[in-house]
Amino acid sequence: MANSTTDRAKPAQTETISLMAILAPAVGWLIPGAGHMIQKRWIRGLLLFVSIVTLFLLGLAMQGRIYRANGGDILDILGFVGDVGAGAMYILTLANDWGQGAIAFATADYGTKFMIVAGLLNFIAIADAYHIAIGKKR
Amino acid sequence: MTITLTHFSAALVFSLCASIVFGIAHRDNTREMVRYGAKCFAMFLGGVFVAGWIMWLLRR
Numbered sequence: 705m706a707n708s709t710t711d712r713a714k715p716a717q718t719e720t721i722s723l724m725a726i727l728a729p730a731v732g733w734l735i736p737g738a739g740h741m742i743q744k745r746w747i748r749g750l751l752l753f754v755s756i757v758t759l760f761l762l763g764l765a766m767q768g769r770i771y772r773a774n775g776g777d778i779l780d781i782l783g784f785v786g787d788v789g790a791g792a793m794y795i796l797t798l799a800n801d802w803g804q805g806a807i808a809f810a811t812a813d814y815g816t817k818f819m820i821v822a823g824l825l826n827f828i829a830i831a832d833a834y835h836i837a838i839g840k841k842r
Numbered sequence: 843m844t845i846t847l848t849h850f851s852a853a854l855v856f857s858l859c860a861s862i863v864f865g866i867a868h869r870d871n872t873r874e875m876v877r878y879g880a881k882c883f884a885m886f887l888g889g890v891f892v893a894g895w896i897m898w899l900l901r902r
Binding site for chain 1: 858859863867
């Protein structure tokens with residue numbers, strides 16, 4: 705009797721885990737830290753959000769350049785891969801035509817790197833949210 | 843709006859943000875997260891000072 709109850713509970717639990725394993729990384733990509741927040745890791749999510757968004761916005765404010773999808777120079781492709789990790793912020797930046805990059809500012813190059821790193825850090829946060837979703841991490 | 847950071851303040855902000863993410867992502871419990879984050883931050887800043895002194899020596 706106890707076994708049949710356990711057997712019935714198992715598929716539902718697996719379904720929940722697999723749904724969260726897809727949902728958490730997707731939401732986490734779109735909004736940094738949100739993958740943790742939907743799994744009730746509020747403080748971790750908030751810290752990730754603040755860190756990644758601060759880095760990206762500072763990069764923009766420093767007149768950094770945003771990379772678009774391209775098939776040219778390998779460094780440009782890698783720049784795009786990094787930037788795209790920022791999710792909604794990247795989409796918003798492209799939509800508003802921000803992040804053109806200004807050669808006049810010496811710190812603009814730092815800004816470009818800040819935005820790439822923000823995207824790459826978000827990839828790490830996404831992987832962490834996934835590990836929490838599959839139960840590999842608490 | 844344009845923000846102009848110095849080399850050091852840019853490195854400081856970068857180190858802080860990256861250390862927070864590293865700490866959260868690479869450790870399992872809160873205590874270890876804080877310790878690892880602090881260690882990463884110290885290593886980043888230490889690296890900045892070491893690189894700075896090396897560049898100063900090379901320039902002379």
